[in-house]
Amino acid sequence: MxxxxxxxxxxxxxxxxxxxxxxxxxxxxxxxxxxxxxxxxxxxxxxxxxxxKKELTETITKQAKTLQHSSLFNLTNDKAESLAEKLVKLAPEMYRVFYSDDGSTAMEISAKMALQYWSNIGEKKTKFVSLENGYHGDTIGAMSLGYVPLFFSKFKSSLFPVLRTPSPNRYRTPKGYSFEDYQEFCLERIEQIFSKNNNIAAFVMESGAQIAGGVVIYPKGFQKKISKLCKKYNILLILDEIATGFGRLGSMIEYKNQESIPDIVSFGKMLSGGYLPLAATLANKKVYDSFLGEYKDMKHFFHGHTFTGNPLACALALRNISLYKKYNxxxxxxxxxxxxxxxxxxxxxxxxxxxxxxxxxxxxxxxxxxxxxxxxxxxxxxxxxxxxxxxxxxxxxxxxxxxxxxxxxxxxxxxxxxxxxxxxxxxxxxxxxxxx
Ligand SMILES: Cc1ncc(COP(=O)(O)O)c(C=O)c1O
Structure with missing residues (x-):
């Protein structure tokens, strides 16, 4: 063929x-x-x-016969609404849901949301900090945030600059450090950068573990300490749960397990059981409220996709999530x-x-x-x-x-x-x- x-x-x-x-x-x-x-x-x-899986294929068929797609521009649909409510209930302290189609796009949205948040409240914070060997997708913004040298060196000149800090990998701890000392070193580096730069919009990291960067699982407390540093220096925390949320690491919402509440978090992959492209970026009330105002203020979020909130994918995700409980x-x-x-x-x-x-x-x-x-x-x-x-x-x-x-x-x-x-x-x- x-x-x-x-x-x-x-x-x-x-x-x-x-x-x-x-x-x-x-x-x-x-x-x-x-x-x-x-x-x-x-x-x-x-x-x-x-x-x-029968329950999921039946859901797709049933929804396709009812409404296969309708836009979230000026309209809404019942499945997008129900799923958003479900997600906000599942994800502690999250307030609103912005839909997209895949993980990379969800991370672009996370970054744009953070940038526009600071612009909306009149502060000049435009820089991102992220962990070395993090991975957040293959689009230009996502590649900038999660630079994996092996994958992205060809595009380096077109990526926006991001400050990067090391992440602890027990197996590859640099010579002269114990693993515990190296974790401290990594956290100190983050704090140094936070304290020296007053223009940082957000810290971006995968939640629970770096997957594409080599299945590097964070030591206990590492993510929690980063979230505390973000609070201390008034920097948004963006978590990427695209590969690690919805059960992959043994928790429904991994940041709950890590005791690190983000300002913005993205889910994808397993959200729809892996059957249809769907991703969601959730924001807390502080972030969401900054986008409210008079139309002329131009504070509304400047982002949208054709298939945002697609009812077929949302119906599927709702059914998928309900099965987690049903099958324990x-x-x-x-x-x-x-x-x-x-x-x-x-x-x-x-x-x-x-x-x-x-x-x-x-x-x-x-x-x-x-x-x-x-x-x-x-x-x-x-x-x-x-x-x-x-x-x-x-x-x-x-x-x-x-x-x-x-x-x-x-x-x-x-x-x-x-x-x-x-x-x-x-x-x-x-x-x-x-x-x-
Ligand atoms: C942590 C993480 N973020 C983002 C992405 C990008 O997702 P997608 O491939 O759906 O664009 C991936 C994909 O593997 C991922 O592992």
């Missing part, structure tokens, strides 16, 4: 053809030849219940998390494995060419492609991020399915070791 599709983050010369997925059922994807692959990355970290998903995730934990040693003992980091339903396995020196595997070794091909032999769809094997299954994976995934991951790493 000749293909006209250009694939993301893919050297198209390397791929003569792609497996064509024609069906999804539960944790499994089926290709056009009938082969089954377990969805080991939850279709880019967004799938909650597995594929073709968060407590199931805790059980699966314990299951992952019980197998960590097996994984750590493998030849190439330098470090294993996990929380909730997310695990990153960092592969190195030398365990002692923690030397990174050279990109020349084509590790991601080798892992992908080997994992397929064990019935798994796996996608690595550079040298990190990501195990990020749909949240509702069963005990036996998770064992299948972990067994296959172990076999994959073992077999790839001999090719590195």
């Amino acid at each position: 000749h293909s006209f599709v250009w694939h993301p983050y893919t050297q198209m010369n390397d791929w003569k053809k792609f497996d064509v997925i024609t069906k999804g059922k539960g944790m499994w994807l089926y290709d056009s030849n009938g082969n089954a692959l377990m969805d080991g990355v939850a279709s880019m970290w967004c799938n909650v219940w597995g594929h073709s 998903l968060i407590s199931k995730i805790k059980k699966r998390e314990a299951q992952i934990k019980s197998r960590i040693k097996e994984i750590t003992d493998l030849d190439l494995v330098g470090d294993v980091r996990h929380k909730g339903m997310m695990m990153g396995i960092e592969l190195v060419s030398d365990k002692k020196t923690k030397t990174t595997i050279s990109p020349q070794k084509r590790l991601p492609q080798k892992i992908f091909n080997e994992a397929k032999k064990h019935g798994i769809y796996q996608r690595t991020l550079g040298p990190i094997v990501m195990v990020i299954p749909p949240l509702a994976i069963s005990e036996s399915e998770l064992d299948f995934l972990l067994d296959g991951t172990i076999k994959t790493i073992r077999n790839v070791s001999s090719q590195i």
